[in-house]
Amino acid sequence: MTLEETVIQHGIDRDLDYVTYLMSDIRAIEDAGMASTISLCLTPYLSLYVYESSKKLRAADPRQIAGLSATVEQIVARSRHSLKLFDDNRRGIMGQLTYFRNEILTPHEAMFRGKNFLTRLLGDDLGIFRYNNRLIGTTHSISFNTGIESAVLLSQNGPAIKGIYEEYGHYFGTLGTRLDVPGKTFIRRLDPQAYSPREENVRSGRYYQKVFDGPANPDLNALLTFFQGLMNFAELVTIGNSGASEYSAFKIRFLTLYQVLTSLRMLRNDQSQTLTARSTKFLTSLVDAAESQLLLNRPARSFRNTLTHYNLVHPIDTTRVDVTQPLFGLVPIYFPAHTADSFAATVDGHLTAVAAGLDEWAGPI
Template identity: 40%
Template structure:
């Protein structure tokens, strides 16, 4: 019985995500503004990757061979994209590895692709290699952040024939989610995308080297500033854009899952950065980061004893130690909220996460400065 309950929970989470992504693709398909649809689609890619990578890990145990139809290249892309969401909690890279990746891979690939292309030497100082995308004047993505989260090798992603590469990879994503129930004709409720307004999305191009010396921690730490800019964009998308149409009387599992994981990973990454002490944070930066992670709600979300809740949303499986008598598959998040956050029911927990995300986004925007 316990094994059946655990398997049922995995399938429920996997299918819920797949159906949501089908409705998102349906809403995206109906959009007549290519700029809006392309920016938002790129923002969603790491969550497609998370769902695909994690569901394959679990479903291979239940139904061996399920990944055999997916190419090794696409599996590698989805794994890199999924792991990008760990930010500084990525044990393979850590802070130094992420900084090095931005400096040696992302910065270099973008500058090679976009700088030094004009025939007129006097015009070269005006060339740009970083695109900034804002919704409602809040940063939600950059071309560097998109490259980081897509999971493609940076130079390959920026190659002139990359469109074909993208289409083939995401065709495989679509086929996989389709096999789990994603349907472009799903009559279910609209996703957040339907509530977005074309007029709220804007973009501008800047020189990365100059931009990163003017934001967050200042001119001495451009790589740290680039990662913090990525955190800022990630959280603004997850907390402001994706939750823009949520009816708090109706909990959408996937909407909340994405927003929660965005917030959790940003908070944990800021805590890891503060605890390290070797990356030259200014007094203002350290004070701001400390203010964020020491908020009561942030401490509640990050408390060690609640990590199994995060793991369930990230990995689908129920916590190994949870008693099945306390699990209710008919309740939001399988009834786990009062187990790991005893002071909350599902509704109050959702509201706490939203308020914490809103406060953290505002403080990151103020800390970041220019955008």
């Protein structure tokens, strides 16, 4: 194999191994509600593994991977691209706001509040999930994460939804993942008592008028709530003590932080968005922090692209790439002041800081 092929194969293998451990650990969670929430919050990352690995493996040899149905291929793509947030070339900020309104918010409201006068008056259409009393997801954000059209997801058609995830399982299974391998992921470190098991339902129209930028920007607030859940999930749930050595867990945390910061910078720079002075202050603080600038510079984009797409980004000094080293030796190339472990510590520390900043900006709900 060439060095490029070796890097691609090692990245794919590590993610597939991690899926094996994740599935094993999720199956061991005794609280069914917690297991379901964690699984759904992980869906876009699993979709990322499927989408990107299948592209690389199909290019190398179309015969070696399981084919996905056309429907599930579209679902996987939507789920994977949900992680781009505002950094989506096809949608951008206004496109994401429109998509979230038309494809997520409106169908949920119609389903849970549009049936009759009483549900319109009293019905709630937004469920909130918390860990350590902090929001890690909502029914809106999880719906966006899955990539499944709201009409299907809200139909409660169990067999159809089960069939979608069986295709995920078949894909991973043909590449060697198993369910009988003892897990060793962050899930083993979770505290079941920290998961909020009680049902917490609110009316989205009221909730989104109270958080982040306030009543003038409910659709933007809905997307920012999605960002908040991603960050808190990455910080509270996926965090561990393994630093850069746990490649796939670090990948989840880094890509989440990178995409949220990139999106916040886009929002701060977008002249079409009229924000309150309070929101502008939070955005400036989050984007201009020294750690944010480190992660938003040009080399960070190349590092992000290798983690996302598996291949090396050229030009690069290939003599310094080493698949036996944490993160393949890429950190000193793109971030010369850091080792892999010091960079992982910086990412984890700033993940905590940005998550806290988003919680404060959202306000005490």
